[in-house]
Amino acid sequence: MANDREVLREIWDGRVPVCFQLDSSEVNGLQAPDPYYLMVPRLSYFPLVTDKVRRHFQRYIHPDKHDAEMWVDFNGQPLKWHYPIGVLFDLHIPEISLPWCLTIHFDKFPEAELLHCSSREAVESYFMSCIKEADVLKHRSQVVSNMQKKDHNQLWLGLQNDKFDQFWAVNRKLMEVGSDETFKYIPFRLYQGDEPFIQRLVKPVTEEGQRKTLFQFLQEIYAENASKVKVTTHGVEPPSDTPLQWMSEHLSYPDNFLHLCVAF
């Protein structure tokens, strides 16, 4: 069970400085708006933190576009709102110089690359479905389905309002292990550049019953290329002898998935 509070707290407190700028072609007026700086939690999602940004920039765009959906890009690459901010940051880490400068758009929504996010409810339903998927992998869905609606709400509100204790009071149950001290499978997603992420069934223990380390896990996925792989999560490179089960318990994002960014 995840009770290494020190690590959890460090992870939870991870924030990135972001500088939002309005796309210059969308400015409607003489004066370009000031950039808006914000510390955003790594574990959160963009639609949850950009309310103020939207309000700030709304004044400077064409009135017809006031109700249009806002989207964000970095270096001309649209950012997917349904990835946690930390994952997006880690994916672009080589190109980033702090603070992270992002461009805000209200026009020309890239339909081919982004999903529409109509409201916070869309984020919530996506978040909850991720949690359920992860629990199916970890406990054959026994924990989530036994939870009440109010527990689900508490998870969501804990994330939304950045309340560590509120969130972990419920998430602790999701990280509980069964009689064999491990999960059935480890819920993870491996990101590698622009390619779609890799997600496979991986058990947290080897066939001999030993706990897998991160390196063994990478060997399982990449075979002999494992030693060349550089894994980043939460902005750090976990040591290759870190047990996979421990990583899943402590380094998972709030959606209960391990989001690992891979580079060669």
Add this chain to the structure above:
Amino acid sequence: MAASTTPVDGQFWRSTLILRLQNRNKSESYAFKDLIAFHNRLFESSNALRAENLQLSVQNEKLRLEHSASTDKASSDNSGNGSSKSPNRNEKVQVLEQKLLSLQEELTEMHRRKGENAQQLVDLNLKLQEKERQLQSKEASFSECQAENSSLKRDIQDYQTNIKKLENLNQIIRDEYQANQLAFAALEEKLRKTQDENRLLVERLVRYKSKDADKMNEDNENFLSGGSHNTTSSLLHTIDGLFSRKKQAKVQKELEDAAKESRAVSPESTFGDRGDLGANPFFASNVPSKAISKFEAHDQEINAVKWSSLERLVATGGADRKVKLWDISKGGQHESKGVLVGSNAAVMSIDFDSTGSLILGASNDFATRVWTVSDHRLRVISSEHSGNLRTFLCVEMGEREKRARGGFISRRFPLRAAPAGAATRCWSQLSPPPAAAGSSWVCRRRQSYVLSSVR
């Protein structure tokens, strides 16, 4: 749990990870945290100030307008009234009037609301009453149901006691029945015993009776012999003599019997008596040595002969394609009864049906024909055999379903051993039966076949 169960060397990766996380937080967030917080605060305050500025400028504009209006008024009033306080009072009055107006509006609003509330109260009261009425009716029905329930329960009890009573009664009857059964068995046993005793007694009686009779006979005889020899010495002699005579008679009879038997069975006596053939059972049948009648039936060889089952009628089938009927009822004479023509090749086999009114001939032209015996007319031709008809092993005609069945069998093989292609074939529905022979077409036998054999 994971942290607590990790071994000591596991702490190394953990501490590395924590260090890296802390470094990350230091470089990514702590460096910018204050700056951005400060920026946000500045942003907020500048926004607030901007909003305040806007409000103030609007207010300023308004005041300026008012001021210009008041100065205009003052200048005009100055000319008329001369008092400088009048605009001020005027303003006050206006404000008060406005207040009054708004208060009045509020009052009317309140009145209206009150009316609405009263209306609502009435409605609710009505509803309450209705509900109470419903409640009462429900209670009434409830009590009714309870009453019904209790009465039903009572009924159930009654029935249960009834059932118990009946069961008791049943038990008693069964007991009685059992007792009766036992009594009956005992009585039966007694009856049997008595009968046995009776039989024994009867036997004994019979024995005694026979003994008595024997004794009586002996007495009689004794009495008779005693009549001829009166002396006691001669009595002994007579008894002796009686026995010897009896024995003599018996021996003589046995000897006679033996002599008779030996005479009847002795082989010498039979061989010695050859003339008496008729009396001897061993020579009861003999082989006919002489034909009663002899006649030329056909121009060519004769293939088939059949007796009619009823009349003294003979049918012959020959290689000259004809079937002929002969009456041989008059001893040594023969008389042609008719010639049945129609075959296109030699007739190989013939048969009568069970009533003797139809005759069936199988011919080498692959066909089988049926004629009526009475008028010699051809009734049916069936040419279904594809082989060469040689002999009817057996021909039986007529059947329940008014059809004849036929089959090939090879010359000497039984029906079942026939080759597959020449298996029994069914002639379905030979024809509608001839009117004259309609009744005789039906046979009493259960199964009937027309069988012919083919090479």
